[in-house]
Amino acid sequence: MKFDISYTIDALPRLLEGALVTLQVTLVGFVLSLSLATALTVMREANNVRWAHRALAVYISFIRGTPLLVQIFLIYYVSPVIGLDIGPYTAGILAITLNSAAFVVEILRGGLASVPSGQFEAASALGLKGPALWGKVILPQTFIASVPPLVNEFTQVLKASALLSTITIVELMRVSQQIFSRNYHPVEVLLGTFILYFLMCFAVSRSAALIEAKLELRRG
Amino acid sequence: MADKYLELIGITTRFGDVEALQGVSLSVARGEVVCLIGPSGCGKSTLLRAANWLTPPNEGTVRLDGSVVGHAPQGRATAAQIRALNGHRARIGMVFQQFNVWPHLTALENVVRAQMVVLRRDKSEAEAKARQALADVGLSDKMDAWPERLSGGQKQRLAIARTLAMDPVLMLMDEPTSALDPELVAEVLAVLQRLAEIQMTMLIVTHELGFAMRVADRIVFMEAGGIVEQGPPQELLSNPRTDRLKAFLDKLSLTTLPKDREHAEI
Amino acid sequence: MTLDLTIFVDYGPRILLGFWMTIKIVVLAISLGLPFGVVLALARRSRLRVLSWSALAFIEIFRNTPFIIQVFLIYYVLPFYGLRLPAEQVGVLALAAFGSAYFAEVIRGGIDAVPSGQLESARAIGMSDLQAMRHIVLPQSLAIILPPLTNQMLSLIKESAILSTITVQEMTMTALRVQGETFRPFEAFIMIALLYWLLNEVVAIAMRALERRWTTKPVEGEA
Ligand SMILES: Nc1ncnc2c1ncn2[C@@H]1O[C@H](COP(=O)(O)OP(=O)(O)O)[C@@H](O)[C@H]1O
Ligand SMILES: [Mg+2]
Numbered sequence: 001m002k003f004d005i006s007y008t009i010d011a012l013p014r015l016l017e018g019a020l021v022t023l024q025v026t027l028v029g030f031v032l033s034l035s036l037a038t039a040l041t042v043m044r045e046a047n048n049v050r051w052a053h054r055a056l057a058v059y060i061s062f063i064r065g066t067p068l069l070v071q072i073f074l075i076y077y078v079s080p081v082i083g084l085d086i087g088p089y090t091a092g093i094l095a096i097t098l099n100s101a102a103f104v105v106e107i108l109r110g111g112l113a114s115v116p117s118g119q120f121e122a123a124s125a126l127g128l129k130g131p132a133l134w135g136k137v138i139l140p141q142t143f144i145a146s147v148p149p150l151v152n153e154f155t156q157v158l159k160a161s162a163l164l165s166t167i168t169i170v171e172l173m174r175v176s177q178q179i180f181s182r183n184y185h186p187v188e189v190l191l192g193t194f195i196l197y198f199l200m201c202f203a204v205s206r207s208a209a210l211i212e213a214k215l216e217l218r219r220g
Numbered sequence: 221m222a223d224k225y226l227e228l229i230g231i232t233t234r235f236g237d238v239e240a241l242q243g244v245s246l247s248v249a250r251g252e253v254v255c256l257i258g259p260s261g262c263g264k265s266t267l268l269r270a271a272n273w274l275t276p277p278n279e280g281t282v283r284l285d286g287s288v289v290g291h292a293p294q295g296r297a298t299a300a301q302i303r304a305l306n307g308h309r310a311r312i313g314m315v316f317q318q319f320n321v322w323p324h325l326t327a328l329e330n331v332v333r334a335q336m337v338v339l340r341r342d343k344s345e346a347e348a349k350a351r352q353a354l355a356d357v358g359l360s361d362k363m364d365a366w367p368e369r370l371s372g373g374q375k376q377r378l379a380i381a382r383t384l385a386m387d388p389v390l391m392l393m394d395e396p397t398s399a400l401d402p403e404l405v406a407e408v409l410a411v412l413q414r415l416a417e418i419q420m421t422m423l424i425v426t427h428e429l430g431f432a433m434r435v436a437d438r439i440v441f442m443e444a445g446g447i448v449e450q451g452p453p454q455e456l457l458s459n460p461r462t463d464r465l466k467a468f469l470d471k472l473s474l475t476t477l478p479k480d481r482e483h484a485e486i
Numbered sequence: 487m488t489l490d491l492t493i494f495v496d497y498g499p500r501i502l503l504g505f506w507m508t509i510k511i512v513v514l515a516i517s518l519g520l521p522f523g524v525v526l527a528l529a530r531r532s533r534l535r536v537l538s539w540s541a542l543a544f545i546e547i548f549r550n551t552p553f554i555i556q557v558f559l560i561y562y563v564l565p566f567y568g569l570r571l572p573a574e575q576v577g578v579l580a581l582a583a584f585g586s587a588y589f590a591e592v593i594r595g596g597i598d599a600v601p602s603g604q605l606e607s608a609r610a611i612g613m614s615d616l617q618a619m620r621h622i623v624l625p626q627s628l629a630i631i632l633p634p635l636t637n638q639m640l641s642l643i644k645e646s647a648i649l650s651t652i653t654v655q656e657m658t659m660t661a662l663r664v665q666g667e668t669f670r671p672f673e674a675f676i677m678i679a680l681l682y683w684l685l686n687e688v689v690a691i692a693m694r695a696l697e698r699r700w701t702t703k704p705v706e707g708e709a
Contacts, residue, residue, distance in 0.1 A: 003566075065640075065686035066679045067647035070658060074679065077671030155550070162552035166651060173555060186562040194555050201550035274610055302614070310612030320607035324625045337621055338612040379607075386611065 007188035011179045018175030019196050025171055026158045029096035036097060037104035042134055063102035069163050071095050076167045092164040100157050107153060111146030147215065151208035155201050172196060225250040225421055226390055231270050231280035240266045241277065242445040251419040255432040258442035259468060264425040268392050271423065272312045273305055284308055310338045313383025317395040319375040321367040327354065327378050328363040331385045339386065353385040357411050373404030377411055393424040429457065441465045493673040497664045504660030505681050511656055512643050515581035522582065523589025528619065530594055548587035553645045556580055561652045577649035585642050592634045596627030629700055636693035640686055657681065
């Protein structure tokens with residue numbers, strides 16, 4: 001068999017549609033992950049309940065110590081058994097959210113550590129408390145300090161989304177499998193897919209490097 | 221000097237737009253001690269690093285005992301040329317301002333390693349040689365010490381021992397005492413003086429004029445990428461022929477007066 | 487939902503067989519990928535443009551694509567060029583290639599962290615580039631390299647689960663089979679999750695012990 005680029009070109013329109021789904025899933029997963037991680041961070045900082053901290057630590061350790069693919073299977077296959085009839089999309093996005101949040105919590109911890117403690121004191125001297133203190137003063141600075149690792153985490157989620165093909169979500173990876181299982185030209189089709197993934201990830205990680213350089217510059 | 225042991229011929233080195241050396245030629249005779257002086261940034265280090273081809277010049281030739289160490293410009297070096305260069309480097313000891321002792325090896329291992337790797341000496345021979353070299357620089361009691369535990373002066377003496385164990389025929393020293401606390405300078409200079417006494421051929425960049433007076437056979441004054449004036453120490457330092465050397469010596473003696481110590485940077 | 491403990495007893499041995507396969511694959515992938523990562527890191531620093539650019543391209547391509555597509559591509563490309571290998575070997579190759587790109591970046595960071603005077607003094611005494619790397623620079627990089635290297639090794643353990651998609655009989659594949667036969671997904675997947683977790687922790691602890699042994703030597707820069 002010879003490499004025939006026309007199979008790549010023919011597949012391109014459908015692959016691009018798949019890439020769009022990949023981006024959607026990634027975006028939704030990332031936003032949910034960021035929200036969950038923010039909530040967990042505020043909870044961790046705001047209360048001193050020992051078991052809650054323990055539970056959070058175990059959750060983070062479990063997520064980081066086990067493969068995402070296994071986490072996806074756990075949620076996807078187990079949810080109907082326990083009477084939860086969620087479809088693959090919900091299961092997949094839930095898995096990605098729970099996974100990514102464990103990493104984002106650690107990123108935000110780093111970002112939070114870079115907020116000078118004087119900020120807390122100054123804000124409470126102004127009478128800011130609770131939600132206002134966090135929403136107006138602490139969190140914005142935490143996010144700004146965390147931008148480079150967060151962009152990097154976005155590419156991680158983007159790459160992770162390809163695993164959702166294993167639970168029948170029709171994103172880029174799944175689309176390419178569908179195409180080559182019909183035309184029997186896996187190499188041409190997969191190469192196109194590979195290049196699309198590379199372009200997406202490379203664009204994001206380049207922009208992360210640029211953002212990092214900008215932030216460095218602003219810090220002087 | 222009739223006998224040309226080390227020959228630097230027409231060395232020109234450019235860093236981007238900066239011409240650090242402008243066709244400098246300099247020879248050193250066997251057993252001769254030459255001290256290089258001159259203001260900061262005039263190209264002393266670059267010249268020294270051309271001598272063992274560590275910073276290959278853009279133009280020029282270096283010969284040691286008649287055989288070519290390096291010649292520029294030149295295309296990509298052949299494997300044989302690289303081997304020959306490494307062979308020359310093994311016989312040319314270099315001592316750096318920042319010591320560059322190897323912190324992951326003990327003092328003894330620092331001196332043993334290159335002998336075994338480069339000269340392929342076996343372990344017992346290399347260790348015997350290393351003990352002798354460490355004794356020569358007064359570090360017999362520090363054989364098993366980690367460099368981290370050594371003072372600056374001890375580190376520099378270790379670096380000297382490391383090159384001595386290679387049986388060098390020439391030593392290049394780039395401000396060997398400039399990074400040392402003042403009270404540690406003397407112990408290193410004493411080692412260098414002993415090397416001069418046993419007729420080691422040396423090219424030394426230094427700001428220690430008193431030391432240069434004592435050990436140098438010749439002092440070479442550089443400025444702005446070229447040699448301005450050279451001669452026997454006594455003659456050169458007491459009777460500078462050029463205004464530039466005069467100005468340099470004036471500034472040096474002024475700034476090294478104790479009350480002006482904070483301006484002593486040259 | 488009730489936990490069916492008999493699953494653990496009945497299928498435990500099969501899962502453990504898969505576990506063993508996972509360990510074998512990861513160990514092989516590391517022993518191939520780590521040396522290749524060193525080669526890539528050195529090539530990246532080479533003065534030869536072709537070499538440094540190829541290394542850069544390899545590293546960036548493997549770091550900027552999902553592992554699953556790398557696995558698929560390698561799985562289908564090799565026979566395309568007439569190279570028919572068992573799935574296990576394809577899996578090891580893919581995992582090693584993926585790992586080497588990350589190893590290379592870690593190693594390059596470690597090399598760059600060693601002061602340039604160290605390399606220079608080694609070159610000045612007559613060592614070749616490779617000798618200087620091996621005897622002077624790389625040993626000093628170790629302390630810097632080891633923690634991120636550990637993370638990359640742990641990541642290989644986790645990524646190896648993806649080899650189940652090309653039918654490698656490792657632990658995740660085994661669990662998929664077990665859940666297909668028993669319809670007890672929770673037992674099947676929690677069992678392997680715990681084993682992955684355990685392996686992860688054991689390797690992390692072992693590597694930290696190794697780090698401590700290495701860093702008791704004074705490897706920081708000179709005062
Ligand atoms: N690696 C380098 N890259 C760029 N410029 C350099 C480099 N090394 C030296 N130079 C420049 O070359 C000139 C001579 O430097 P150097 O030989 O170190 O002077 P000296 O040792 O006399 O103080 C200086 O202008 C210096 O800035
Ligand atoms: Mg200098």
